[in-house]
Amino acid sequence: MRLGEHPILEFKKGKEVTIYFNGKPIKAYEGETVASALYAAGVRIFSRSFRFHRPRGFFCAIGKCSACMMEVDGIPNVRTCKVYVRDGMQIRTQTGTPDAEKDRFAALDDIIDRLFPHGAHYKRFTTPRILREFMMKQMRKFTGFGNPPKAVYEGKAEFEEIEADVAVIGGGPGGMSAAIYAARAGAKVVLMDENPFLGGQLVKQTHRFFGSGRHRAGTRGIKIATILEDELKELENVDVRKETKVFGIYDGVVAAVQKDEKLLKVKPKKIVVATGAYERTLIFENNDLPGVYGAGGVQTLMNVYGIKPGDVGLIVGSGNVGLILTYQLMQAGIKVAAIVEAMPRIGGYFVHAAKVRRLGVPIYVNHTVTKAIGKECVEAAEIARLENWQIVEGSQRVIDCDFICVAVGLSPTHELLYQAGCEMKFVPELGGLVPIRNKYGETTVNGLYVAGDVAGIEEATAAIMEGRIAGVDAAIKLGYGGDEAIKIREEVVKDLEEFRSGPFGERIVAGLKKVVVA
Amino acid sequence: MRVAIIGGGIVGLATAYNLAKDGVDVVVFERKYLLYGASGRNSGGITAMLNNERLIEMAKKSMKIYDEVQSEIGFNFLYRKDGYIKVASTENDLNKLKEEMNLQKRMGVKVKQIDANEVKDFIPDFNADAVIGGVYGEGGVIFPWPVIWGYAKGCRELGVDVKDYTTVEEIVVKDRAIDGVKANGEFFKVDFIVNAAGAWSNEISRMAGVELNNKIIKEEICVTESLKPYLDPYLLDVTTGIYLSQSMRGEIVGGIVGNEVESIDVKGSLDFLVKYAKRAVELIPKLKGLCILRQWAGVYDEGKDIPNISTTNVKGFIQANGFGKFGMCLAPAAAIEVTRLIRKT
Numbered sequence: 001m002r003l004g005e006h007p008i009l010e011f012k013k014g015k016e017v018t019i020y021f022n023g024k025p026i027k028a029y030e031g032e033t034v035a036s037a038l039y040a041a042g043v044r045i046f047s048r049s050f051r052f053h054r055p056r057g058f059f060c061a062i063g064k065c066s067a068c069m070m071e072v073d074g075i076p077n078v079r080t081c082k083v084y085v086r087d088g089m090q091i092r093t094q095t096g097t098p099d100a101e102k103d104r105f106a107a108l109d110d111i112i113d114r115l116f117p118h119g120a121h122y123k124r125f126t127t128p129r130i131l132r133e134f135m136m137k138q139m140r141k142f143t144g145f146g147n148p149p150k151a152v153y154e155g156k157a158e159f160e161e162i163e164a165d166v167a168v169i170g171g172g173p174g175g176m177s178a179a180i181y182a183a184r185a186g187a188k189v190v191l192m193d194e195n196p197f198l199g200g201q202l203v204k205q206t207h208r209f210f211g212s213g214r215h216r217a218g219t220r221g222i223k224i225a226t227i228l229e230d231e232l233k234e235l236e237n238v239d240v241r242k243e244t245k246v247f248g249i250y251d252g253v254v255a256a257v258q259k260d261e262k263l264l265k266v267k268p269k270k271i272v273v274a275t276g277a278y279e280r281t282l283i284f285e286n287n288d289l290p291g292v293y294g295a296g297g298v299q300t301l302m303n304v305y306g307i308k309p310g311d312v313g314l315i316v317g318s319g320n321v322g323l324i325l326t327y328q329l330m331q332a333g334i335k336v337a338a339i340v341e342a343m344p345r346i347g348g349y350f351v352h353a354a355k356v357r358r359l360g361v362p363i364y365v366n367h368t369v370t371k372a373i374g375k376e377c378v379e380a381a382e383i384a385r386l387e388n389w390q391i392v393e394g395s396q397r398v399i400d401c402d403f404i405c406v407a408v409g410l411s412p413t414h415e416l417l418y419q420a421g422c423e424m425k426f427v428p429e430l431g432g433l434v435p436i437r438n439k440y441g442e443t444t445v446n447g448l449y450v451a452g453d454v455a456g457i458e459e460a461t462a463a464i465m466e467g468r469i470a471g472v473d474a475a476i477k478l479g480y481g482g483d484e485a486i487k488i489r490e491e492v493v494k495d496l497e498e499f500r501s502g503p504f505g506e507r508i509v510a511g512l513k514k515v516v517v518a
Numbered sequence: 519m520r521v522a523i524i525g526g527g528i529v530g531l532a533t534a535y536n537l538a539k540d541g542v543d544v545v546v547f548e549r550k551y552l553l554y555g556a557s558g559r560n561s562g563g564i565t566a567m568l569n570n571e572r573l574i575e576m577a578k579k580s581m582k583i584y585d586e587v588q589s590e591i592g593f594n595f596l597y598r599k600d601g602y603i604k605v606a607s608t609e610n611d612l613n614k615l616k617e618e619m620n621l622q623k624r625m626g627v628k629v630k631q632i633d634a635n636e637v638k639d640f641i642p643d644f645n646a647d648a649v650i651g652g653v654y655g656e657g658g659v660i661f662p663w664p665v666i667w668g669y670a671k672g673c674r675e676l677g678v679d680v681k682d683y684t685t686v687e688e689i690v691v692k693d694r695a696i697d698g699v700k701a702n703g704e705f706f707k708v709d710f711i712v713n714a715a716g717a718w719s720n721e722i723s724r725m726a727g728v729e730l731n732n733k734i735i736k737e738e739i740c741v742t743e744s745l746k747p748y749l750d751p752y753l754l755d756v757t758t759g760i761y762l763s764q765s766m767r768g769e770i771v772g773g774i775v776g777n778e779v780e781s782i783d784v785k786g787s788l789d790f791l792v793k794y795a796k797r798a799v800e801l802i803p804k805l806k807g808l809c810i811l812r813q814w815a816g817v818y819d820e821g822k823d824i825p826n827i828s829t830t831n832v833k834g835f836i837q838a839n840g841f842g843k844f845g846m847c848l849a850p851a852a853a854i855e856v857t858r859l860i861r862k863t
């Protein structure tokens with residue numbers, strides 16, 4: 001299931017190693033994550049859900065969903081999509097008896113609601129005391145997710161305190177631009193991103209960008225990431241920390257963990273949050289079955305790890321992401337059975353839709369997915385026609401596919417803003433909860449800025465410009481850059497207004513009216 | 519007779535439950551949701567290994583009441599009785615533990631001294647080098663949420679009006695006696711008011727014109743990702759104030775005994791995480807590398823008397839607060855005392 005040839009991407013295989021999965025040897029290559037190596041070897045069930053023992057498979061591929069947690073060399077709850085294979089590694093599934101794949105308790109899925117309905121652990125077998133205490137002992141045996149730790153984690157536990165003018169959280173186009181513009185104005189910047197690479201969403205984008213020439217249209221997304229990173233490298237006053245996850249903002253102090261072994265306490269004068277967005281999911285029967293993915297998961301699997309998500313896919317959602325993903329899949333030699341779209345029209349740009357059509361992929365508008373079919377992983381999907389958002393009885397039909405990819409939009413990754421105390425507002429036009437801010441991106445928390453998708457779901461072009469504005473404004477407020485910086489800031493503000501003035505910008509502009517205060 | 523209880527924490531609800539069992543007409547006011555106060559934020563450590571006779575007596579009784587009340591109400595509080603360990607790393611602290619143990623033993627608490635190595639009998643992965651000794655006794659961990667839900671259920675079944683999202687704004691006193699209480703703009707005529715508002719008790723007391731200077735303590739706590747059964751007893755390191763135990767969901771729940779603060783806030787801090795994590799992995803090295811899922815803080819009040827159960831110079835205004843860091847251990851029995859006090863007045 002590894003991708004061999006790819007027209008745009010190149011996959012270098014590392015040295016062959018052997019890892020052990022529930023005792024069984026599996027071949028893998030250095031540089032692969034454990035989860036991708038297992039997936040490539042045909043493993044589909046990575047864990048079981050807590051109560052119903054339903055199968056859980058490779059899902060987000062970026063350490064966020066916890067479906068891939070296993071015991072690795074005696075350490076429990078390791079996100080196997082985030083650790084790389086090493087020769088001789090011992091990997092065990094944690095849930096299910098004897099293991100996640102052959103779980104005897106899978107039968108609970110059908111019966112537990114009858115035997116032990118939700119909340120029963122509080123309400124049943126409460127009396128007499130003897131029975132209650134006996135039941136507690138039995139219940140406890142079924143609790144917990146990770147195995148008890150068998151070894152002492154060998155990772156380092158270091159600490160570093162960093163002082164900076166501007167801390168930028170998120171290394172996508174928004175964050176990188178903020179760092180570049182703050183640093184060019186003279187500020188000392190630290191840029192943190194949780195991934196081992198910079199670029200955020202861009203690195204998944206093998207296609208040429210849309211938009212005007214001035215805004216790098218025609219350039220592939222991955223290329224834009226490289227250009228920005230090169231610009232960053234030229235600046236000595238930017239400290240880039242990759243694999244560094246920010247977990248909190250405590251009264252202006254940014255707390256992060258670098259490579260899982262170093263705690264960073266960053267004390268900046270200004271903060272730019274550019275954490276991007278996460279994918280929404282959709283509710284339908286069996287939507288937790290292994291083989292149901294988000295678009296990002298499939299892109300990561302394919303474009304980052306070089307692994308085929310399956311042979312035939314069904315794409316849900318015809319926005320740009322769904323369309324682009326479709327031809328990325330085709331590029332990688334994977335069939336797409338169809339695209340379903342609940343709206344009466346295609347959501348994405350015409351150019352993308354036309355390309356997909358030319359490749360022979362049908363797009364069914366007024367359709368949705370109603371069910372994933374399969375026992376342990378997706379074997380087919382049921383779709384149905386919608387009229388006034390209601391399923392038309394009798395219109396259901398089965399589509400043959402072995403994976404389903406949900407691409408129904410993004411929501412801002414707003415958690416840090418909430419925790420830092422920003423005043424937030426739900427704005428559907430911007431994709432969800434976004435912070436109140438001024439035109440330079442400064443939120444209601446003094447000195448805390450936002451830029452990019454976290455401020456409202458838009459495009460890389462807008463993210464870049466918002467990043468520049470926030471970065472340069474933060475620097476200006478700290479006394480850097482002089483009149484030149486102010487000129488730059490006002491230019492970009494104007495540029496961004498122009499960019500949004502077209503028909504595609506209407507929705508965004510309407511949304512911004514609700515949150516941007518003078 | 520009608521009684522208003524201010525505060526829907528364990529003290530308020532347990533008191534309401536006991537009064538209602540006695541046939542009293544009770545209304546409980548909770549400003550936010552049930553669980554908002556310290557009763558929804560604590561670590562559920564249950565022990566009678568306390569440091570004076572009154573507290574030990576009260577805690578012993580409470581442990582018995584927990585057993586009975588769960589059957590009575592038909593609700594499982596997930597009270598896991600796998601013991602309570604206190605360890606110390608200075609001679610001074612260890613001597614204090616021993617002294618207290620002698621008192622506890624005299625009063626019939628099942629407790630024994632253990633050396634650092636014997637801690638491993640209860641927690642096999644414990645690092646004996648981290649401490650010099652300790653005590654082990656009966657007790658364990660209760661899950662605070664079902665305690666509150668359960669008491670609230672019991673109250674409602676007995677006809678108590680438990681009003682959440684209802685803020686007490688004013689206490690009406692006439693001729694130095696309680697006339698009633700105003701909550702969310704509505705007036706309730708009552709004969710008694712029980713001030714069970716935890717950390718907010720000083721404010722409530724002021725509304726009745728009674729000075730109460732309970733200390734306000736903020737305490738921080740966090741949970742890790744869940745593990746299968748790993749840690750049986752509740753562990754408290756008295757020297758550093760760090761404690762940890764395992765919930766029925768499998769999470770390692772742990773915190774640091776709180777400090778006095780000027781004003782109420784429930785924000786979590788980075789300093790807490792660092793201090794907690796450092797000591798927790800010294801005590802149990804295999805916890806290293808576990809992810810922390812959530813952190814939060816709670817506030818409680820400590821009276822000059824712990825707890826403060828008393829009448830005041832305003833007739834009908836009863837104090838039931840100041841439980842300090844032992845509210846979960848003490849409240850069930852304390853509630854009976856409050857009920858008696860009201861009956862007597």
Ligand SMILES: Cc1cc2nc3c(=O)[nH]c(=O)nc-3n(C[C@H](O)[C@H](O)[C@H](O)COP(=O)(O)OP(=O)(O)OC[C@H]3O[C@@H](n4cnc5c(N)ncnc54)[C@H](O)[C@@H]3O)c2cc1C
Pocket residue numbers: 169170171172173174175176192193194195199200201202204205208209210211244245246247274275276277320321324325413416451452453454458459460461462463
């Ligand atoms: C398939 C697809 C196609 C697209 N095509 C186009 C296109 O053709 N043209 C266009 O203009 N736009 C396009 N976009 C949109 C564009 O990619 C995004 O709008 C843009 O990447 C947003 O940039 P950002 O910097 O705000 O966020 P992101 O690119 O999402 O970057 C955010 C970064 O922050 C990191 N992060 C988040 N939280 C933390 C934390 N707590 N600690 C550390 N790091 C953190 C994330 O891992 C990520 O790397 C496309 C998007 C997709 C998914």
Ligand SMILES: Cc1cc2nc3c(=O)[nH]c(=O)nc-3n(C[C@H](O)[C@H](O)[C@H](O)COP(=O)(O)OP(=O)(O)OC[C@H]3O[C@@H](n4cnc5c(N)ncnc54)[C@H](O)[C@@H]3O)c2cc1C
Pocket residue numbers: 524525526527528529530547548549550551553554555556557558559560561562563564684685686687714715716717718722736737738739773815816817818839840841842843844845846847848
């Ligand atoms: C982190 C932490 C760990 C702890 N660990 C333990 C432990 O292991 N064992 C133990 O025994 N104890 C422990 N405690 C202490 C215990 O939680 C408290 O002693 C106990 O919960 C106090 O209960 P209470 O009912 O007095 O107060 P609370 O539970 O705080 O209830 C008071 C209620 O009054 C309400 N209120 C305030 N003002 C008004 C108003 N104007 N109108 C209406 N309602 C109002 C509040 O919203 C609140 O819900 C811990 C506490 C914390 C914070």
Ligand code: FES
Pocket residue numbers: 035057058059060061062063064065066067068069079080081082
């Ligand atoms: S956390 Fe690894 S697949 Fe989601």
